[in-house]
Amino acid sequence: MVRTRGLLDSPSKQLMQDLIRDLEQLKRVKEYERRSFYENLDRIDREREEVHNAAINAAAAKRDQLRREAEELLQQHLKAVEEERRRKEEAERKRRAEEEQKRREKLERERAEKERREREEAAKKEAERIAREAEKKRQAEEAERLRKAKEEEQRNRQERERLEQEKKKQVEAQLKARKEQEEKAAEQKKQQVEQTFLGETRRTPQEIAEHQRYLALHKHFKQFRKYMSLNNTWGDMRRTIKKCVGQLLTDDKAANRTPTNEIVTTLKKASTLQEPSVDIRQFIAFPPPHIASEEGRVPALLIYLLNIFSKAIIAQLAAEAGITPKCAGPLGVLAAQVFSMDAFVYKGCPMIDILLAKYHFVCPVLWGFYGSESTEMGKTALGWLRDEPGGPFVSRQVHEERMIGLGAGFAAISLRDFSRTSRQNPLPNTHFWKALSNIVNVPPEEVQDTHLTVLGAMLKFSAPRVVGFWGDLGLLALRNAIVTFPGSLPKKSRARRPTISIVPFNDLREISIFNHDCSSYSFEGIYSDDHHPPVESGREVQETKPNREQFGIQDKGYKKEPKQQW
Structure with a gap:
């Protein structure tokens, strides 16, 4: 103890103490610098976090706004589609109703036309029946008249035929002979022409x-x-x-x-x-x-x-x-x-x-x-x-x-x-x-x-x-x-x-x-x-x-x- 105190009382004692004090101060400075550095980093991180959080919040707000606008637009589109569908259904319903009305009217007209034709056909058949009966009666009368006239004409014709028969036979024989001669001449001429040309x-x-x-x-x-x-x-x-x-x-x-x-x-x-x-x-x-x-x-x-x-x-x-x-x-x-x-x-x-x-x-x-x-x-x-x-x-x-x-x-x-x-x-x-x-x-x-x-x-x-x-x-x-x-x-x-x-x-x-x-x-x-x-x-x-x-x-x-x- 006495020796140590003697060493400290030596000239270097003061130097040692200075060194120790400087070392302690240097440590406190380094500690302060380190703490200040990390505090600065923490401050920068907090500032950046605030900026990032603000950006995220702004993006989220923008996204929410776009989503709301899209939902509103979708609702409008769906409403328009629904209205268009209803309009088409209404138009289709009206068209079908009109077609059905036209079909009914057409069937009614066809039924009326059919009834009219049936009435006309019945009237026509009745008129034809009456006309046939009248024609039969007229034909019967005409046939009777013709029969009598034919009998008279037949008697006269038989008499004429008897007188003309011999003359007709003579004429036919002459015509036949002349026709045969003409056909023979034509055939000879045809053969001559064909032989000449061929x-x-x-x-x-x-x-x-x-x-x-x-x-x-x-x-x-x-x-x-x-x-x-x-x-x-x-x-x-x-x-x-x-x-x-x-x-x-x-x-x-x-x-x-x-x-x-x-x-x-x-x-x-x-x-x-x-x-x-x-x-x-x-x-x-x-x-x-x-x-x-x-x-x-x-x-x-x-x-x-x-x-x-x-x-x-x-x-x-x-x-x-x-x-x-x-x-x-x-x-x-x-x-x-x-x-x-x-x-x-x-x-x-x-x-x-x-x-x-x-x-x-x-x-x-x-x-x-x-x-x-x-x-x-x-x-x-x-x-x-x-x-x-x-x-x-x-x-x-x-x-x-x-x-x-x-x-x-x-x-x-x-x-x-x-x-x-x-x-x-x-x-x-x-x-x-x-x-x-x-x-x-x-x-x-x-x-x-x-x-x-x-x-x-x-x-x-x-x-x-x-x-x-x-x-x-x-x-x-x-x-x-x-x-x-x-x-x-x-x-x-x-x-x-x-x-x-x-x-x-x-x-x-x-x-x-x-x-x-x-x-x-x-x-x-x-x-x-x-x-x-x-x-x-x-x-x-x-x-x-x-x-x-x-x-x-x-x-x-x-x-x-x-x-x-x-």
Whole structure:
């Protein structure tokens, strides 16, 4: 204790006490600062709390005000809706009341109208009853009077009839004889007119029967198409054939192989479907004896598709080759190729009659059947198309385009060279010669523009083949068809008639037959049956060339057209 007090009494004692006092003051300052800091924070928190509470209270008051306004607006809307509903209900009630009133008034009017009609009907029936009774009485009196008058008249009539009977019999006999004479004369005149316009007077009975047989076959094919119930596969095959026929090109033989192969493949596929089947004899105009003697069944689908193929060939010739005759070449090659294939030849008989039947119908001038273009009967005989069955005929331009295509197509089919193939020619060149003969041997006064149109189309691109098949006699035929035949027509009609021309080739420039007078030669016989290959049942037996020296013509040499390669 004494020591401690001594230490405190030391010089540092005062310093220690100062330090202690300063430390205590510093603690009180820090305590004061801390308390002041927290008091300041508490004050700020209270102020902010008051501001926040004031804002919350203001928002709550605003919300309460909006809610009250919304409730008032809702009440007003509900009141308006209720008033509108009441108004509509009142209007609906009034409308129903008015409708009910109108219905009642209508029923009342109908009831009154019905009662009025019933009264009128009853009065009418009563008046009719009275009138019938009066009429019966009058009729009875009239009948009695008529009976007496009739008896008197009958006695007088019998007397007159007895006197007039013999005279009447004589008059009737005279009238009957005169009527029979008039009917006979009219029938003879009608037959004469029909024969004159149809050109049948120039044809033999055998040729007429052959033409009628092909027309009947064409009609039979129309009926046959109706009986073929096609499924989707058969419809696709039909569309494939029509599409491929339309895809043939004029000068591109390589490109034509694709549609040709597709058509052949489709037809061969049809030939494998043995059922349903049909008798082949009904689709051949003149079946050979070995076919006509027994029934031969072939796939009906094959016949149907060959008919579709022939129809497509005819349509394409009439449409495209009529404008560009050169397009007939590929179509002719295709038709000859298809109908010459062994798969489509039945026991050595090609089915070309399917195509010929259509040709007989659309272009009869090729077989010598024609008529006057100034009459409907004549146009029908010429194969002039109508816009629709029983409708007006197509224009002359459309008809001439069709005939150009068909004439060029017939030449393209019938002038094919089969000398380098083992296949049978389905349409030998004798058919071309015969068609040429049928046209150029028409009397000049009966020649129609259709004859010249078809003739020009047949010869335009066929001259090299005509010369290649028949030599100098073919040249004579060309000169007669191009020079002599048109020159023999009446002069007054030459200006409006179609012209006949051919594409020039070396033979015509080198051989002088086209440059000098041939009047000393007789051209009447060069189209006769003695100067073209013989035929048997419509099929060629052997192709032979006429004697070149028959007309005293020296052969200066000519180039044959290259053989057609299949």
